[in-house]
Amino acid sequence: MCPGCTLPQGEGKSGLNGRWRAYTYDEIAARDKVSLDIFWLRDESLSDSDNLPDPDVLAQEIVDDLEAALEQFREIATDLNTTDRPEMKT
Secondary structure, eight states: OOTTOSSOTTSTTSSTTSTTSOOOHHHHHTSTTOOOOOGGGOOGGGTTGGGSOOHHHHHHHHHHHHHHHHHHHHHHHHHHHHHHOGGGOO
């Protein structure tokens, strides 16, 4: 019996023969009507990638967003330090 399982290993939906077991590529490829095409995962908002800004502009926007988020986390950390620990008030 596997730890945390209610059924012996190999029975039910998990285990060596269960539905959620790991499959090898060869096992998947041998199936009828196999398709590993994941086109349905495509993000429709990115379909017009010709209109994206230049990579350097995107990179700077990401840096700006990360710096703003970091500043917000610093403010939160400061607030937590001053409210949770009165002895550490500055």
